[in-house]
Structures are given as structure tokens and as C-alpha cells.
Amino acid sequence: MAENIRVLMAKVGLDGHDRGVRVVARCLRDAGLDVVYTGLHRTPEEVVDAAVQEDVDVLGVSLLSGAHMTAFPRIMKRLKERGVSDIILLGGGVIPDEDVVALKKMGVAEILLQDTPPNVIVDTVRRLVRERGAR
Amino acid sequence: MSKIELENPQAVQDEVRDWEQREVTSFLTKQKERKEQFYTSGGFPVKRTYTVLDAQQTPVEDIGLPGRFPFTRGPYPTMYRSRFWTMRQIAGFGTGEDTNKRFKYLISQGQTGLSVDFDMPTLMGYDSDHPMSEGEVGREGVAVDTVADMEALFDEIDLEKISVSMTINPSAWILLAMYVVLAEKRGFDPNKLSGTIQADILKEYMAQKEYIFPIEPSVRIVRDCITYCARNMKRYNPINLSGYHISEAGSSPLHEVAFTLCNLITYVEEVIKTGMNVDEFAPRLAFFFVCQTDFFEEIAKFRATRRAYARIMRDRFGARNPESMRLRFHCQTAAASLTRPQYKINVIRTAFQALSAVLGGAQSLHTNGMDEAFAIPTEEAMKIALRTQQIIAEETNVANVVDPLGGSYFLESLTDDYEKKIFDIIDEVDKLGGTIKLIQESWFQKHIADYAYDTAIKKQTGDKPVIGVNKYIEPEEKLDVELHPHDETTAERQINRLRRVRKERDNAKVSALLEQLVKVAKDPSANIMPVTIDLVREGASMGDIVEKLKKLWGTYRENPVY
Numbered sequence: 001m002a003e004n005i006r007v008l009m010a011k012v013g014l015d016g017h018d019r020g021v022r023v024v025a026r027c028l029r030d031a032g033l034d035v036v037y038t039g040l041h042r043t044p045e046e047v048v049d050a051a052v053q054e055d056v057d058v059l060g061v062s063l064l065s066g067a068h069m070t071a072f073p074r075i076m077k078r079l080k081e082r083g084v085s086d087i088i089l090l091g092g093g094v095i096p097d098e099d100v101v102a103l104k105k106m107g108v109a110e111i112l113l114q115d116t117p118p119n120v121i122v123d124t125v126r127r128l129v130r131e132r133g134a135r
Numbered sequence: 136m137s138k139i140e141l142e143n144p145q146a147v148q149d150e151v152r153d154w155e156q157r158e159v160t161s162f163l164t165k166q167k168e169r170k171e172q173f174y175t176s177g178g179f180p181v182k183r184t185y186t187v188l189d190a191q192q193t194p195v196e197d198i199g200l201p202g203r204f205p206f207t208r209g210p211y212p213t214m215y216r217s218r219f220w221t222m223r224q225i226a227g228f229g230t231g232e233d234t235n236k237r238f239k240y241l242i243s244q245g246q247t248g249l250s251v252d253f254d255m256p257t258l259m260g261y262d263s264d265h266p267m268s269e270g271e272v273g274r275e276g277v278a279v280d281t282v283a284d285m286e287a288l289f290d291e292i293d294l295e296k297i298s299v300s301m302t303i304n305p306s307a308w309i310l311l312a313m314y315v316v317l318a319e320k321r322g323f324d325p326n327k328l329s330g331t332i333q334a335d336i337l338k339e340y341m342a343q344k345e346y347i348f349p350i351e352p353s354v355r356i357v358r359d360c361i362t363y364c365a366r367n368m369k370r371y372n373p374i375n376l377s378g379y380h381i382s383e384a385g386s387s388p389l390h391e392v393a394f395t396l397c398n399l400i401t402y403v404e405e406v407i408k409t410g411m412n413v414d415e416f417a418p419r420l421a422f423f424f425v426c427q428t429d430f431f432e433e434i435a436k437f438r439a440t441r442r443a444y445a446r447i448m449r450d451r452f453g454a455r456n457p458e459s460m461r462l463r464f465h466c467q468t469a470a471a472s473l474t475r476p477q478y479k480i481n482v483i484r485t486a487f488q489a490l491s492a493v494l495g496g497a498q499s500l501h502t503n504g505m506d507e508a509f510a511i512p513t514e515e516a517m518k519i520a521l522r523t524q525q526i527i528a529e530e531t532n533v534a535n536v537v538d539p540l541g542g543s544y545f546l547e548s549l550t551d552d553y554e555k556k557i558f559d560i561i562d563e564v565d566k567l568g569g570t571i572k573l574i575q576e577s578w579f580q581k582h583i584a585d586y587a588y589d590t591a592i593k594k595q596t597g598d599k600p601v602i603g604v605n606k607y608i609e610p611e612e613k614l615d616v617e618l619h620p621h622d623e624t625t626a627e628r629q630i631n632r633l634r635r636v637r638k639e640r641d642n643a644k645v646s647a648l649l650e651q652l653v654k655v656a657k658d659p660s661a662n663i664m665p666v667t668i669d670l671v672r673e674g675a676s677m678g679d680i681v682e683k684l685k686k687l688w689g690t691y692r693e694n695p696v697y
Contacts, residue, residue: 014255014271016344019385019471022584022697023591029697039695040344043267065255066510066621070270096509096618114508115474115604117595 003032005129006056010038010047012075015065020092020114024060027118028125044074052082057129064093072103086135088128092116137195141187151186159183176429176599177388177436179552185544193547197442201496201537203457205445207438207550208538209496210461215534219247220492221499222524223300223465224517227252227276229625230632231287234277238292240514244521248499250300251288252276252511253310258345260306262678263629273625275511276302279310280633280676285317295323299330300375300465300499305347307334308356309677311364311373312667319672331372331421331465334360337398337570338377340693341579342384347681348688350571355659358405363664365416372421374402375465381579382425383471385587388432389553391425392440393560394579396447397570400561403452409660413452417459426492427469428484435546437464437495438538439553447561466497473508476612477603481505486523493527494540500524510618577696584697633676640674648673649683656687 009025011018018040029035036054038047051059063071072091079087091103091111100111109128112121141147173181182189199205202212211217224246226237238249253276256268262280263272272278279285289299294317303310311332318328336353339346346353357374364373376399378391386394399420406416424440426433444462448454468488473481482505489502502520504512512520528534540546567573574580593599600606648670655661670680 014259014261014267016339018344018695019383019587022695023385023588026584026588026697027591037695037697039693041267065271066274067255067270094508094510097614113475115476115594115601117605118591119595 003126003129004034005058005125006034006036006054007058007060007125008036008038008047008051008054008056009060009062010042010050011040011062012042012044012047012071013063013065013067014041015063015067016040017064017093018062020064021060021062023118024062024092024112024121027121031122033122033125044071045078048075048078048082048084051087052084056087057132057135058088058090058125060090060092062092063095066094068093068095068103069099072106072108076107086132088132090125090128138193139187139191139195141191144188144191147186147188151188175388175432175549176427177432179389179432179549181545181549185548187544189548190542190544193551197551198541198547202461204449204460205442206461207442208541210441210463210498212537214496214537215493215528216537219528219534220497220524221248221298222246222521222528223248223250223499223501224521225250225252225300225302225467225501226517227254228511228619229273229622230278230629231284231290233273233622233625235288235290235292237514237517241517241521242292242297244518245525246521248298248300249292250501251302253301253303254278257310257677258303258306260309260347260677260681262676263626263633265678268626272629274621278625278629279313280629280678281636281674282313282316282320282671283632283636283674284629285313286320289317294318294321294330295327301330301332304333304336304339304343304345305353306677306681307332308360308663308667309671309680311360312664312671315368315668316672325367325371326369328368329370331375332360333375333377333423335374335377335398337401337574338381338395340574340691341381341394341398342386342583343380344693346691348684349691350574352656352684352688353691354401354405354571356663357402358409359662359664361402361406361416361419362409362411363662364419365411370419372419373416375421375423376402377423379423379425379467381583382427382469384583385590386583387586388427388429388436389556390560390579390582390586392436392443392553393557395422395424396440396443396557396561397564399444400447400451401570403448407452413448413454414456414459417448417452417454418456418461422462422464424464424466425469426466426488426495426497428472428488430487430491431546431549433488433491434495434540435549435553437466437492437497438546438550439557440464441496442550443554443557463498465499465501466492466495467501468492468503470503470507472601473503473505474601474603475508475614477609478505478508478614478616480603481508482519482523485520486527489523490527490531490533493533496538506616506618509616513617513619515617577694580693581696588697636674636676644673645670645675645679648675649679652680652683653687656684
């Protein structure tokens, strides 16, 4: 039976670095996951709304602009407002170590930094969905 | 065309064959080679060794002499024997005052040119107090809303003496206008200002993805910058045609340069349509490429691109002035090659990349900071990066001979391969309907995404070794990296100045000029620069101008491919 994991990949804010997000989207798609990519320049709120509408298991947000400590809190806030607790939030990009710790404390399930091999990304997504259990 | 004449080519061929049958074969039975077939990073097959027989394939005129058509060996006859390349470390963070301090530090350390990195709101044409700017003001670069910020940024820096490169694209013409007004205020002669705005919008749609308006009005703005500078700022480069971002977005080195030349062709065609002669503006077209990790491939890439450019300008566009055929480029080491693990070894990566830029004949160079896989670089990281260039320039002696690798059997052969493939791609793009059409069809974007994906897979499998990442890993590594701190008061300081400017300016005048801007924008034959200069002189902000034009032209949204 197909695993049917649904993922929304997203870019928020003005950051245009999309090499990573598109590689990740393709790796997940090639691994058989159901992937949607928002394209660039979305607001944190738009991204959460799209994730809810698409009924995804995982929301992956890529940021290389240094604005992660502004963007992720807004995403968390919107998730709360929408009453969502079962979407797994993942982060990726150029993020300093101390911010990684802070973001995880905030509720981001995992931060996958640059040079994370594609197979590790796929495995991480599957593991997190498995650990969350069925909805 | 003349070729290298051998007295007895058959004898040479026989000797090579004999060598293969004896020495090579006997050695291979003892020890196999590391791979069945070797390739460059960009996928060009390379042979065991190259001989004079390979060199015979290259017409002697194609190699030529430095400073003479086809410029394979360099744009100038004496190159670094006269003057080293410009050491141009990019900097930008916080407000104008913050970056001004970094500039002065870099100049005091021996840097010879300035290069400005702007924050995302400035790059995308938003004012610092726009909701989209939240969290981004002064973060990845310096924040500029109005001329007042430019005054702070270049305070006490003599702009007639030092060249300033500004990395900015969809909003570049506004920054150029601000630079003009700043020069006016400080009493500088516009014809003595030397510098560059990047303003290469086509590669934004392809790769870097900083765009505001649809393609057509955006290209028109670039055209306007080029014609304005040709008439009013004789020493200024109105565009920096950039392969760098195409490469960093994931493309192959071949696509980096070939796509850049496709963009060149589009811009030149647009400017010529205004009636301007190619020799009036082509001498100020400038380029910007990356230097990646494959040492010889990068050098061949630079040499081949110079040759291809010379031919395009002469044969396709009928340029007659040699200056129009001489490709000058800035080079930057490859940011995406930098690693977090064992980050200090990034210094070594950067040094080799920089050496390939110098051996490839770059006119200016930025070497990356070792800590850039974490954040924007610290002062210490920038100093080491600058020292890397100074060591190459002053200790290694590589700068004493022009194109020291010219005539290398291998390098000339690879240069030829590169040039041929560049023209194959240009022909294909011509046949498929041209650059703008293919951008709209995501043709370039797909090629870039495919190569980025292949690279990620090659790193995963170890096919592409990256020391510290997939080889010689230190799982227990403790990072002791000190990062550039972000000053949390930046946005507030920046927004305060913007509000002050808005309060002090003559708002009726600004509104009238904004209406004038719309009129000019609606007339595709008009030049948008003069009215923009008037606007920023009166205190209009970047956001004022961009928002007004968004209403007229709309915005661009891409259909992403992956």
C-alpha cells in the first residue's frame, strides 16, 4: 500500500535562494511522496493556510536569508490560530546552531541544514510521520 | 587559419602510440587507474594526457595574444604586470553607518575596490517599514530606502578615486539614481565615477529569483540604464552580466557561461533597437562569474568565454572597436562550495578557487569568508579572505606572466571544447525562439534544477567528494565559530531615518514626480532614469517608486520547476 505522505515545501519572505528547496522537493517526489511547492515570496501566514488546505503531513520551510527567527514564530502562531497540531514542521537552510536549538524548542520538529544528503531528508520525513502516527 | 606545424606529425603519432603500448600498458598491469574515465566537474571527458597533437587542433589565431582579438589570453596586453586585479570584498549589513565602518576597515587593510551587498527589502524594492520587510532589514546586507542612506553609506569615501560595485537587480536603476544624486551633492563629476550596478535581470528569472516586474518592462529598465550611462557616465558599468548566480543556483559551469551570453545577446539587441551603435555602449558591459572547485576547467571556462564574447560582438553585432570585444569580469569564489563541518578548511578551498580566477585573467575578485556557511562573514573572516588574494598577488609570482597556462596542450584543448559547446547552446536557444521565450517556458530553470539535483545525488553517493561532508568526516567535531552578530536595533534605526526623510521632504513635489514617472513608464521609448533621479533627489524612497510602478506593470510570478 502506498504510504501517502503529503508534503508542502515552502519559501517565505523575500529570500530567493531556491536551489535547496527544489532539490528537496524533487528528492521527496522521487521517493514516492506527494509534494507541493509554494514557489517564492510567500508570507508565513499564506504558507500555513496552504498547508491546511492541502491537508499535508509535513510542512518544510526553507530560509537562507537570516530571517528564520522572525518567520518561524509567525508560522507557529498561525498554526495555533488555525488549531493545527498534527502538521510536522521542518526547517532548512543557512541557520546558525544556536538558532537551531531555539527553533526546536519552539516546536520545529527538525532543522535540516545544507549538505544534508537527500536520502537522509527522505528518511527523516518518513520517520517523523511514522512517529506521529496516523491521523 | 594557421596551425602548429610539425615537421613529421606521423612520427609524433607513432611515438604516442608506442608509449601507450609500452609504458602505459605495462604500468596498467601493475596498477589500474583510479577510474575508467575521468571527467571535469562539468562533465567534459578528459584524457590521460595531452600532447602536441591535441594542440594542433587549435588554430594559432584562436590562442592569440593578450589584449588582442579574440582575447583568449586576457583582455589587456600586460594584465597583472601593470596592476593587480581589484581586490573587491563585498560587504553590507545593518544601516549605512554600519557598512561604512566595514568599508573603511577593508580599505585600511589594503582592499582596492568597494562592493555593496544590500538587504532583501532593498533588493526587492520594499521600504524598510513595509510588512514584507519584517525580520529582513539590514540582515543580509545594508538597508537603503532613500538618498540619506547612501550619504551615510559612502560618508568620507572618495567616489572619484575608488570604484564601487553594487549587487542589486530589479531595483538597480533606483540605486543608480541615488548614486548620481549623491555624487551631485558631494560635487563629484559623473564622468569620473567608476563602478558597476549588477542590473542583470534576466539571470534573476533564470536563477537568483530577485525580480519585481514582468520581463518586458524589466528589460526595458536595463536598456535605459545602459543608454543613460553611455551618455552620462563614461566610466560606469551599467550592467554586470552574471553567471555567478546561475552557477550558485546549481548549474553546470558550461551553462553558467553559455546562459550568460544568451542574456548578453538579448540586452544588446534591446539597446541596438533604440538606435544606439554597439560600439557606443559595449565597451562598458561587464561580467561576473564564479570560480568553482575544478581548477583547470574554471580557467578554460574563463578563456573560452572571452573568446566567445569577442566573436559574438564582432560577428553577430558588427562591433568594430576592440574595446567592445574585450570581456572584463569580476570573479567570486563559490559560496555553495563552503561547508559547515570543519569550516576552517574553507580558507583552502577559497584559495584554490581564487588562484583559478587569477590564472583565468579576472579583473576583480572577491574571496569568500570561511564562515559563510553559517551567516554573513565576520571582520576576521573577511580579513583572511583578503589576505588570501594578497598572498596570490604578492608572494606566489603567478601574476608576473600574462596567461601563464596559455599553450598548455590540455588547457587549450579544454578551452576549445568549451567554446564549441557555448556556441552549440547559443544556437539551440536561437532555434528554440530566444532567451526571453525560453525563460517563460522554464527551459533554463529546468537545466539548472537538473544539474543541482545531480550534484546533490553525487554528494550523497560520494561520487563528488566534499572533504568534511562525505569524506574525512569528524562526527565529534565541536564548532568554535564566532558569528557576525545582528544588531537588533537596526530596523528601528533604519525606519526612523526613513520617517524623518518623509517628514522633511516636499510631498507635493514627490507626488507630482511620481505621476511623471508613470507617464514615462507608459512610453516604452522614453528613458526612465532622468525622472527617477529627480524623484530620489526630492527624497522619494525606493518603495514609493516601486509600488507606483507595480500598479502599472504588475508583478512577476514564476511557475517553479523541479
